Amino acid sequence: MHRIAELEAALGRTSGTDLVELNDQRVLQDVGIYRYHHPLEDAAAYKDALADINGRVDDIVKTGNAVLAADLFTFDGSLAKGRRMVTDLSKLMLRAYNAEADNCVRSLRAGNITTAKKRLENAMKSIEKLGVIMEMRVNPDYHQLRVEELELTADYQMKIQEERERAREERELLREQRRAEQELSAERERLDKEKAHYQSALAQLRAKGDDIAADELASRLAEIEHAIEANDYRSANIRAGYIYVISNVGALGPNMVKIGMTRRLEPRDRVRELGDASVPFLYDTHALFFSDDAVTLENELHKTFAHRRVNFVNERREFFFATPAEVRDVLMKKVGGLLEFNETPEAPEYYQSRGRWPQP
Known part of the structure; x- marks a missing residue:
């Protein structure tokens, strides 16, 4: 009973603070649910799933089913006092559980989901041990929702890690593309000089009336122009x-x-x-x-x-x-x-x- 008195006193010290305007928000804050900046808020592929989980979490909390406990517990011979104590301690236990769940999400990194789930499960078991007299425990359905939130965040963290690795590959692709652009630019410059040279030589041969040599040179000039077209096409189709x-x-x-x-x-x-x-x-x-x-x-x-x-x-x-x-x-x-x-x-x-x- 001494332990129960301590918990009840702690709950009394925390009540009446952090008032907000909306009743629903007050209910959620009373059990330690605050909408901090979640890692998934800006994740387009996960935002809807996170909103769905948050909605189901809120529903269970607002209906008073997040923590299950005995409803016939008496205190000082009073059933009303017993129910009040059960309600207050349920809120206190749920605040502790939610704080641990939020910390698990915030500290989650790629690859440590097993540790985070074990940590949350231990929190659930600790609450059950502390509330054994009142048959108090976290609702398994509620716990499963917080686990789903962890798993969703872990999946996102793994994809972020994959994105970082992909980003390195993308930068290498762009470096290779830049090298290709430089090579194509140098080749275009060389072809332009060669074209100008052949055009000048062709004009001189035509002026001298050497049509045979001029025709041979014109054939070579056509090849150069074709090479320029191919070079320009390659330059225009570097698309990454x-x-x-x-x-x-x-x-x-x-x-x-x-x-x-x-x-x-x-x-x-x-x-x-x-x-x-x-x-x-x-x-x-x-x-x-x-x-x-x-x-x-x-x-x-x-x-x-x-x-x-x-x-x-x-x-x-x-x-x-x-x-x-x-x-x-x-x-x-x-x-x-x-x-x-x-x-x-x-x-x-x-x-x-x-x-x-x-x-x-």
Whole structure:
């Protein structure tokens, strides 16, 4: 009973704090559920699944079924006091369990899901031991939901690791592409010089009336021109690169994005360049997606939003009246495996500056 008194006193010290306006949020906060920045919030492929799990977690908590306990426990000979104690201790136990579950999610790294699940299972067993007198335990269905959340986050972490490895391969591909571009550029320069030389020699032979030699030289000149065409075709079809989706709420407003492509080894360098002194605020990056055929993918995205262009005169200005979420939906349909997409712009410079602007 001394242990129960300690827990009840601890619960009394924590009650009445952290008030919020919404009753549902208060119910969730009372048992330690706070909506911190979850690792999956910006993960396009996982966002809906996370929302589904959160919804089911909230439902179980709000119906009072997250912790199961005896309903006929008496305290000081009073059934009402016993039920009150069971309710209060259930909240306290659930707060402890949820704190452990959140810590497991936050500290999760690729490859340590087994350790995290074991840690959460131990927390569940500890609560059951502490609440044995009242037959108190975490609802297995509730525990399974938190385990699903862990597994979902672990799957995401593994994919992030795979993405990092893929990013290294992408950078190597771009380096190889750059070397190819340099070689093709050097070859084009050599062919242009050779073409100019043969054109000059051909003109001189024609002027002298040496048609036989001129015809032979013309044949060689045709071969050079064919080689130039082939070289130009290869240059035009080096297509790998990054598609970027960026916005600038402070400069362009909330419903405008830029959809472009870069072949930079570090694509964020291109985004930083665009946010130079010509605009008042830095751009927010919503997506950076590598494609073996970025040229085609960029064209397809531009065609999809063609009717919502900002500049219909100069199509090289790649700005569109669209929200990041609308671009995300189109991109998901075209590439399928879009892992990350930051839907909401942070725009820290804009929001910090806006409050200090002169009032009209």
